[in-house]
Amino acid sequence: MLLELKNLMVSYKTREGRVLAVDKVSLPVEEKKTLGLVGESGCGKSTLGGAILGILPRETKITGKAIFNGTDLISMPSKELRFIRGKDISMIFQDPMTSLNPVMKLRDHFLETIFTHTKTSKEDAIAMAEQALKEVGISSNRLNDYPFQLSGGMRQRVMIALSLVLNPKLVIADEPTTSLDVIVQAQILQLLKGLQEKFKMAMILITHDLGVVAEAADDIGVMYGGHLVEYAPKFKLYKDPLHPYTKDLLASVPNTNIDDKELRFITGYPPNLMNPPQGCRYAERCSKAKEICKQKIPPDFYTDDGRLVKCWLYGEGEGK
Amino acid sequence: MQEWSLSYRLGKGLRRLFRDKSGVMAFVGFAILLTYLIMAIFAPYLAPYDPVRRSGKAFSAPSKEHWFGTTNLGYDVLSRIIYGAKIALKIAFLAVAVAAAIGIPLGLISGYVGGAFDRILSMFMDAIYSFPGLILAIAIAAVLGPGVINVALSIAVIYAPTYFRVIRNQVASLKDQLFVEAARAMGARNFSILGRYILPNVLPSVIVVLSMNLADAIMTEAGLSFLGLGISPPTPDWGYDLSNGQRFLLLNYWWMILFPGLAIITIVLGFSLFSEGLNEFLNPNVGETRR
Numbered sequence: 001m002l003l004e005l006k007n008l009m010v011s012y013k014t015r016e017g018r019v020l021a022v023d024k025v026s027l028p029v030e031e032k033k034t035l036g037l038v039g040e041s042g043c044g045k046s047t048l049g050g051a052i053l054g055i056l057p058r059e060t061k062i063t064g065k066a067i068f069n070g071t072d073l074i075s076m077p078s079k080e081l082r083f084i085r086g087k088d089i090s091m092i093f094q095d096p097m098t099s100l101n102p103v104m105k106l107r108d109h110f111l112e113t114i115f116t117h118t119k120t121s122k123e124d125a126i127a128m129a130e131q132a133l134k135e136v137g138i139s140s141n142r143l144n145d146y147p148f149q150l151s152g153g154m155r156q157r158v159m160i161a162l163s164l165v166l167n168p169k170l171v172i173a174d175e176p177t178t179s180l181d182v183i184v185q186a187q188i189l190q191l192l193k194g195l196q197e198k199f200k201m202a203m204i205l206i207t208h209d210l211g212v213v214a215e216a217a218d219d220i221g222v223m224y225g226g227h228l229v230e231y232a233p234k235f236k237l238y239k240d241p242l243h244p245y246t247k248d249l250l251a252s253v254p255n256t257n258i259d260d261k262e263l264r265f266i267t268g269y270p271p272n273l274m275n276p277p278q279g280c281r282y283a284e285r286c287s288k289a290k291e292i293c294k295q296k297i298p299p300d301f302y303t304d305d306g307r308l309v310k311c312w313l314y315g316e317g318e319g320k
Numbered sequence: 321m322q323e324w325s326l327s328y329r330l331g332k333g334l335r336r337l338f339r340d341k342s343g344v345m346a347f348v349g350f351a352i353l354l355t356y357l358i359m360a361i362f363a364p365y366l367a368p369y370d371p372v373r374r375s376g377k378a379f380s381a382p383s384k385e386h387w388f389g390t391t392n393l394g395y396d397v398l399s400r401i402i403y404g405a406k407i408a409l410k411i412a413f414l415a416v417a418v419a420a421a422i423g424i425p426l427g428l429i430s431g432y433v434g435g436a437f438d439r440i441l442s443m444f445m446d447a448i449y450s451f452p453g454l455i456l457a458i459a460i461a462a463v464l465g466p467g468v469i470n471v472a473l474s475i476a477v478i479y480a481p482t483y484f485r486v487i488r489n490q491v492a493s494l495k496d497q498l499f500v501e502a503a504r505a506m507g508a509r510n511f512s513i514l515g516r517y518i519l520p521n522v523l524p525s526v527i528v529v530l531s532m533n534l535a536d537a538i539m540t541e542a543g544l545s546f547l548g549l550g551i552s553p554p555t556p557d558w559g560y561d562l563s564n565g566q567r568f569l570l571l572n573y574w575w576m577i578l579f580p581g582l583a584i585i586t587i588v589l590g591f592s593l594f595s596e597g598l599n600e601f602l603n604p605n606v607g608e609t610r611r
Contacts, residue, residue: 055504059437086507093505098498112516113506162506318413 002170003029003052008064008074010044010051019273021047023226024064025051026300026308029090029170034196034203036109036217036234038210038249040270044226045206046094049172053091054081087117088215090163096155098112100147106133107143108164117166128187135198136191144210150277153184157191171196172204177212209245210253214238225271226282231308244286269286281311288313346597352590360406367399371556375399379573389575391561392568397575401583403556405523408587410474412537416530418476423483424526428514430484431491442488449481453536454543461549471550475540481535486529490522528599535591542584558584 010022022044022190029035029142037045050056052066052073066073074083085091093099100109110129114120120128130140136157147155156176161170171190177185193216196203213234215219220237222230222245230243241247248266268285271277278286283293292312301314337524353591359366369375370389374394382389388397426445430438448456460474495518503517544550545559551559558580565576 012452053505055501081505082509084507085505091502091505093498093502101499101517101521104516108516112503112512116507116509116512122554159502254457264547 001028002031002069004067005029005052006065006067008051008066009047009062010047010056011061012047012057013059013061014274016274018061019088020226020276021273022051025223025228027221027228027231029202029204030219031169031202032104032196032200032214033218034205036213036220037204037206037221037223038208038213038220040208042270042273043223045223046174048223049174049204049206050089052172053083053085053089054078055091075139083117086113086163086168087166088168089172090166090168092156092159092163092171092173094174096152097179099159102156105143106147106150106158108185109158110143110165113162121223124251126262128165129161132165133158135164135195136161137222153180153188156180156184156188160188160192160195164199164201167199168201170202170204172206174206175208176205178207178209185212192216210249222249225276226273226302227281227297227310228308228309229282233307236271236305236307242303242307242314243282243311244288244313245282248285248287266316280310340351343597343601345593346601349590349592349594349597349602352586353594356405356409356587356590359402360409360435363403363406367402369396369399370396371399371403372554379568379571382575387571388579391564391576392573393554397561397579400556400561401558401579404561404580404583405587407468407555407557408538408541408584411468411475411541412534414472415470415475415537415541416479418472418532419479420483420526420530421482422476424487426480427484427487428491428519431488432495432510432514432518434492438488445481445484448477448484451478453478454540456542457540457604458547458549466552468551471541471544474544475537478540480538482529483526486525487522490525491518494521496517501560504558516562527593529600531591531595535588535595537585538584538591596605 005025005027008022008025008027011018011020025044025048027035037048038160039045039277047056051060051062052068054062054073054076056062062074064074068084073084076084100106103111107126107129110132111122111125114125116127126143131145133140133142136297138154138157138161142150150158160176166242176192177188180188186229189212192203192205195265205213207213216233219231219233221228222237222243224245230237230241230246232242237246238250241250245266251263252266254263266285271281271284277294279292279294279296280298283289286293290312298310298312298315301309303309305313342488372395375396376390376394378390378392378394380386380390380394386396386398390396390400391400426441430441457474457478460477461471464470464474500513500517503513506606508517541550542559542562546561547564548563550559551557553564561580562577562584565573565580569577
């Protein structure tokens with residue numbers, strides 16, 4: 001196991017009080033595999049990614065553990081964590097249009113990252129940058145360009161090259177395709193997938209697009225209201241979802257094979273995390289909610305084949 | 321290739337410069353400044369007389385020998401104005417450089433670190449800012465005493481908060497930009513984030529403030545010298561010449577006060593035009609909202 005999250009909790013400080021954005025999430029990230037994290041806006045999936053790298057605002061409170069290669073990243077002093085960022089774990093962001101410094105040439109973006117972590121000569125560093133650009137399909141004479149000279153898709157490719165240049169073991173891709181159009185999305189996904197296999201890295205793919213995870217992920221974690229409600233291998237999750245939220249979510253994906261007249265959707269709204277419900281976060285909208293669902297937060301139940309589901313329907317008795 | 325020849329590019333650049341009025345403004349301002357700069361640098365060659373030595377009869381009106389007339393001590397007014405440019409520019413540049421050297425780093429750190437440090441520093445800077453500039457400068461100059469360095473320092477204290485505020489506010493919004501976060505995610509040092517990601521992005525507005533402050537600094541310097549807190553006489557200084565000249569205004573010796581006054585007005589105008597034009601160049605959307 002490359003990275004293991006144990007009881008990870010992240011809370012933001014806001015003017016009205018603390019918001020628990022991620023609540024007791026435990027997750028494994030296997031080596032060379034892709035973990036897809038899905039959920040709707042504000043469910044805490046991006047926060048989770050930021051918490052692993054320690055790049056959330058300073059007032060954020062993070063508890064629990066994120067054990068990466070045997071060391072806990074959460075308790076690590078930020079000075080040491082800096083050496084891991086970009087080298088062992090790197091990150092790709094949602095909006096490629098703003099994730100590159102507008103006044104820096106591409107070459108300097110690469111040199112910055114390389115020189116921060118390694119003692120290489122400038123020639124070697126530029127060779128590394130050219131190689132990385134080649135991997136993502138951008139000609140190396142683009143190194144002297146400024147970000148504004150590239151299109152969105154190309155910038156995302158550059159971001160990917162930038163995050164891969166030091167051969168990290170884990171890449172956190174935070175909605176890498178959300179702001180791109182569909183054709184470029186597919187290209188970028190394929191590129192990511194191919195590079196991941198080539199360089200043998202693990203990936204956390206954060207997205208709200210079920211199609212994206214279906215295509216790219218090995219395992220899938222479904223988040224709702226700060227909770228990890230279900231975690232399972234991809235095919236099991238799609239074939240036989242356990243948690244009612246996952247079921248409803250999959251049912252609301254438009255399917256061209258069935259003759260549906262209307263789009264299905266889940267009624268209601270996600271809970272306000274400022275003032276979360278007492279019990280299960282999904283109880284309000286869940287069609288199978290029992291009395292206990294509104295009283296107590298369900299613990300993580302594990303099925304016999306190792307899947308995780310946070311739902312009282314799968315618990316024998318109370319508080320197992 | 322023809323298109324890359326220097327004259328071709330120069331012509332193209334000039335055409336672009338004069339396409340709208342901000343370009344013309346910047347150009348006129350720049351021409352004025354250049355004139356004064358040349359006057360300051362080549363003062364010994366340009367000035368017809370020694371500015372601090374009697375060169376003719378006292379109070380002689382503008383004539384062929386003395387284009388701008390002479391002062392009560394028989395000094396040549398034109399020579400004093402040419403040499404005065406040297407003092408004025410020296411103090412202005414020194415003051416603005418010191419103000420920027422204090423204001424920019426503090427603004428960067430304050431905006432980036434945030435929190436209590438930022439609040440206290442901002443409060444302190446706002447306190448300085450809320451003083452009427454000249455009055456604060458008078459107080460500081462009175463404590464430090466006259467002299468080029470001291471005047472420059474007292475002016476610098478007034479203008480440091482301007483840089484601080486401009487920089488701090490921009491940094492505070494820039495530090496949440498995705499590319500800063502991305503740099504952090506790539507393991508960049510805080511120092512490098514400030515120097516290579518944030519500073520270059522705030523620099524355009526700093527340059528505008530810089531050229532604007534130069535105009536203000538010249539006015540303040542003239543004001544201090546007018547009040548006798550600036551450069552000690554008989555060093556040629558426009559502000560001092562103004563205050564000296566106004567004593568004899570009732571005797572109709574208008575040239576003693578008119579020409580130093582004109583010098584101050586034109587140089588300030590030069591800086592203002594230049595900074596205004598520069599501002600519209602560097603921040604093109606400023607012009608859009610006005611139309």
